[in-house]
Amino acid sequence: MRKYLLLAFLPLSFTLHAQNVEFSKDRFGSDKDGLKAALRELKEGDEWYLSDPPRYEQALPHYLAAQKFNPDNAQLNLKIGDAYLHSGAKPQALPYLQKAYKLNADVDRRIHYLLGRGLHLNAKWTEAIAEYKAAQSATTGKNPPVSLNDIRKKITECENGQKLQQHPSRVFIDNAGPSINSPYADYGPVISADESVILFTSRRDNSTGGQKDPETGGFFEDVYQSTRNSAKDKWSAARDLGQPVNTDGHDATVGLSPDGQRMMVYAEDNGGDLQEADLRGTEWRKPQKLGSRINTKYHESSAAYTPDGRSLYFVSDKEGGLGSRDIYKIELEGRTQAQNLGSVINTPYGEEGVFLHPDGKTMYFSSEGHNSMGGYDIFKSVFENGKWSTPENLGWPINTPDDDVFFVISASGRHGYYSSVREDGLGSKDIYLITFLGPEKPPVLSQEDQLLASRAQPVKETSLAPPVPIATAQVTIMKGTVTDEVTKQPLEATIDVVDNTRNQTIASFRANAQSGRYLVSLPSGINYGIVVQQDGYLFHSENFDLPAGAAYSEVVKDIALKKLDVGVKVVLNNIFFDTGKATLRNESTNELERLQKLLTDMPDLRLEISGHTDNVGKAEYNKDLSQRRAKAVVDYLVGKGVDKGRLTSAGYGDTQPVSTNQTKAGRQLNRRTEFKVTGK
Incomplete structure (x- = not known):
C-alpha cells in the first residue's frame, strides 16, 4: 500500500514543482510591497514589449526585476526568453524558454519555435531540429505566428551547422583586449593592410553628443581609433575621433583604404548613407557624401575600397536586387551605374559587411543565404577567370548560429578581426582577433634511412618530414616614409602605381602630410613601376616584378626625394x-x-x-x-x-x-x- 501511495505522489510532486505561479494577492498577499513593485516592473516591461515596434532590450531589465520576485510565471519567462532572442545575448534565452514550457506547455503557440531558436543559438543542432519540426503545427490556420518557410530554412541552417562543426577551422580567437574593448558595445572593426591602425564603432558613455538613442536606450555610436606598436605588438588606448567625424547622432565605421588614408562612415541621413573622410596629417576631415550613384533613398550600410582606390563594393537594399540586401560594385570616377554582383554572391536573403582583401580578388562578406549555420555567416569568394567562385563558409568556430558580420583581414591573411558576443567579453559585444593556423598537415614519413650508430645494420627510423608552411596571401605591401633628402622633413608626395606591361597608371596615392608615411598594396601577377613625385623635386622610381602566385611579403622602403x-x-x-x-x-x-x-x-x-x-x-x-x-x-x-x-x-x-x-x-x-x- 505504501508503495502505491509513493508512486501516486510522485507525479503530484512534479506537478507542484512545475506549477505556474501568477502575480496575485492570493499567492503573495503576505508581501504586498514586493508584489506591488513586481507588478510595476511588469507593467513597464509590457509597455516596451508591446510597443510598435517592440523595444525588447528596454523591456528586459524590467522583466528580470519582476522575475526575481516570482521566478515561476510561464508568461514572464516566455517574454524574457523572447526579449533575449532579440538582444545581443541571444543564447541566454534558452533556460527561460525551457522553464516557460515546463511551467505551461501551452504558454504560447510559438513555444516550440522559440525553443528551437534557443537551442539553435546554443548549437544544440539535433534538439533544435526536433523543436522546429514540432513548431510546424503553428504554421496553419488564420494568421499563423510562424512561417513554414522560415522553419524549413532554420532546419537547413541546423543541418549546415552540424556538418561545419564536425570539421572546425584551425584558428585561435582572442579578445582584442581592454585597449580596444570597453564595457559597452564595440564592433565594426576596419584595419589598414599592415594592421598598424584599427578604427571601430562603439556606444560608450563618452560619445561626442553624450546622448542616448531613444529607440535602443544605448548611447549614440561614435568612431574610435587605435594604433599598433609593432615592436611591442600592443594596441594603444582607443580614442574617440571627435568632430568633425563624430556628431551628436550615429556615426559608424564602414571601410578603410589599405593605406589608412581614406575612411568611409555610415550616417543616418536619407535613411542611411555612406560618407568619406580623408586623413590629412593626424586629423580626419569632415566626411563628404559619396553621391547619388551610391547613396539612394534606400539603406546603404557597408562598403569596401578596391586596392587601387578607384572602385567600391557596397551593400544596399534598393529596389531591383536579388534579396533583401545585395552587394554592388561601382567605379568611383566613372558615370556608369552600380552593378549587382549577381546570383553567385547575392542570394534571396540578406548580404552584408563586404570587405575586399588587398590582393584585389578575394572578397569576404556576410550572408543569411548559401550554407549559413544561422543568421549571417562570413563567406569568402575569389574572382578568377572573369567570375566569382562559389562562396565558402569560413566555418566553425569563426561562424556561429548567431549573426557574424563585419569581418576584415590583414594583407598577410594571417589575422582577421570581427565583433562577437562571447563568455570572455568585456562588454555586450567585443572585437576579437582571429589567428588563422592553416590546414593541419598530416605526418609524412621521411624517405631517408636513419643510420643508428648502435646497430650493425642500417635501420629505417620513422621520422616526420619538415612542416609545410601556411599558404599566405598573394600580395606585396610596400611602405615607408617620404622625406626631403637634405632636411629629412616628411613630404606629402604623390605615389603612382604603374602597370609596366600595359604602360598604364593603375592607382595613385598620397603620403601622409605630417608623417610622410605611405603604404601601397601590390597584388601579385604584375610588373609594377612605383613613381614618387613632389613639386620642386626630381621623381623617384622603384620596380616590383611580382609573378602570379607570389606569396605575401612586406617591403619597407624609405624614400628621400632630391631637389633639382x-x-x-x-x-x-x-x-x-x-x-x-x-x-x-x-x-x-x-x-x-x-x-x-x-x-x-x-x-x-x-x-x-x-x-x-x-x-x-x-x-x-x-x-x-x-x-x-x-x-x-x-x-x-x-x-x-x-x-x-x-x-x-x-x-x-x-x-x-x-x-x-x-x-x-x-x-x-x-x-x-x-x-x-x-x-x-
Missing part, C-alpha cells in the same frame, strides 16, 4: 633591356615618357644618361654594353623631340657600383640606368 641641382643623380629603376642587349623593352615606355616630360617642362635642364653593370663578365664588354644602353635612352628622347645638345651618354661598366657584387641582390642594384643633372 647640378650633380644630383637619379636611378631609373623602370628602364629595362633584354639580357646582353641594348634594345629598350616595351615595359620601359612609362619611365621614358616621364623623363621626356621632365625635360619638356624644364627646357634649360641638361642631363647625362649613364649605364652601369655588375662585375660579371669582361670589363671591356660590360663598358661597351653600358654605353650602348645609355645611348639607346638618349636616342629615344631625341626621337621624341628633345634637343640632342641637352643630352650626353656614358657607359661606366662595373666601375661605379652602388652595392656589393658578392650577392645577387647587390649585383641587381649595380645593373642600372641613371641620369645626372649637368646643367639647369
Whole structure:
C-alpha cells in the first residue's frame, strides 16, 4: 500500500514543482510591497514589449526585476526568453524558454519555435531540429505566428551547422583586449593592410553628443581609433575621433583604404548613407557624401575600397536586387551605374559587411543565404577567370548560429578581426582577433634511412618530414616614409602605381602630410613601376616584378626625394633591356615618357644618361654594353623631340657600383640606368 501511495505522489510532486505561479494577492498577499513593485516592473516591461515596434532590450531589465520576485510565471519567462532572442545575448534565452514550457506547455503557440531558436543559438543542432519540426503545427490556420518557410530554412541552417562543426577551422580567437574593448558595445572593426591602425564603432558613455538613442536606450555610436606598436605588438588606448567625424547622432565605421588614408562612415541621413573622410596629417576631415550613384533613398550600410582606390563594393537594399540586401560594385570616377554582383554572391536573403582583401580578388562578406549555420555567416569568394567562385563558409568556430558580420583581414591573411558576443567579453559585444593556423598537415614519413650508430645494420627510423608552411596571401605591401633628402622633413608626395606591361597608371596615392608615411598594396601577377613625385623635386622610381602566385611579403622602403641641382643623380629603376642587349623593352615606355616630360617642362635642364653593370663578365664588354644602353635612352628622347645638345651618354661598366657584387641582390642594384643633372 505504501508503495502505491509513493508512486501516486510522485507525479503530484512534479506537478507542484512545475506549477505556474501568477502575480496575485492570493499567492503573495503576505508581501504586498514586493508584489506591488513586481507588478510595476511588469507593467513597464509590457509597455516596451508591446510597443510598435517592440523595444525588447528596454523591456528586459524590467522583466528580470519582476522575475526575481516570482521566478515561476510561464508568461514572464516566455517574454524574457523572447526579449533575449532579440538582444545581443541571444543564447541566454534558452533556460527561460525551457522553464516557460515546463511551467505551461501551452504558454504560447510559438513555444516550440522559440525553443528551437534557443537551442539553435546554443548549437544544440539535433534538439533544435526536433523543436522546429514540432513548431510546424503553428504554421496553419488564420494568421499563423510562424512561417513554414522560415522553419524549413532554420532546419537547413541546423543541418549546415552540424556538418561545419564536425570539421572546425584551425584558428585561435582572442579578445582584442581592454585597449580596444570597453564595457559597452564595440564592433565594426576596419584595419589598414599592415594592421598598424584599427578604427571601430562603439556606444560608450563618452560619445561626442553624450546622448542616448531613444529607440535602443544605448548611447549614440561614435568612431574610435587605435594604433599598433609593432615592436611591442600592443594596441594603444582607443580614442574617440571627435568632430568633425563624430556628431551628436550615429556615426559608424564602414571601410578603410589599405593605406589608412581614406575612411568611409555610415550616417543616418536619407535613411542611411555612406560618407568619406580623408586623413590629412593626424586629423580626419569632415566626411563628404559619396553621391547619388551610391547613396539612394534606400539603406546603404557597408562598403569596401578596391586596392587601387578607384572602385567600391557596397551593400544596399534598393529596389531591383536579388534579396533583401545585395552587394554592388561601382567605379568611383566613372558615370556608369552600380552593378549587382549577381546570383553567385547575392542570394534571396540578406548580404552584408563586404570587405575586399588587398590582393584585389578575394572578397569576404556576410550572408543569411548559401550554407549559413544561422543568421549571417562570413563567406569568402575569389574572382578568377572573369567570375566569382562559389562562396565558402569560413566555418566553425569563426561562424556561429548567431549573426557574424563585419569581418576584415590583414594583407598577410594571417589575422582577421570581427565583433562577437562571447563568455570572455568585456562588454555586450567585443572585437576579437582571429589567428588563422592553416590546414593541419598530416605526418609524412621521411624517405631517408636513419643510420643508428648502435646497430650493425642500417635501420629505417620513422621520422616526420619538415612542416609545410601556411599558404599566405598573394600580395606585396610596400611602405615607408617620404622625406626631403637634405632636411629629412616628411613630404606629402604623390605615389603612382604603374602597370609596366600595359604602360598604364593603375592607382595613385598620397603620403601622409605630417608623417610622410605611405603604404601601397601590390597584388601579385604584375610588373609594377612605383613613381614618387613632389613639386620642386626630381621623381623617384622603384620596380616590383611580382609573378602570379607570389606569396605575401612586406617591403619597407624609405624614400628621400632630391631637389633639382647640378650633380644630383637619379636611378631609373623602370628602364629595362633584354639580357646582353641594348634594345629598350616595351615595359620601359612609362619611365621614358616621364623623363621626356621632365625635360619638356624644364627646357634649360641638361642631363647625362649613364649605364652601369655588375662585375660579371669582361670589363671591356660590360663598358661597351653600358654605353650602348645609355645611348639607346638618349636616342629615344631625341626621337621624341628633345634637343640632342641637352643630352650626353656614358657607359661606366662595373666601375661605379652602388652595392656589393658578392650577392645577387647587390649585383641587381649595380645593373642600372641613371641620369645626372649637368646643367639647369
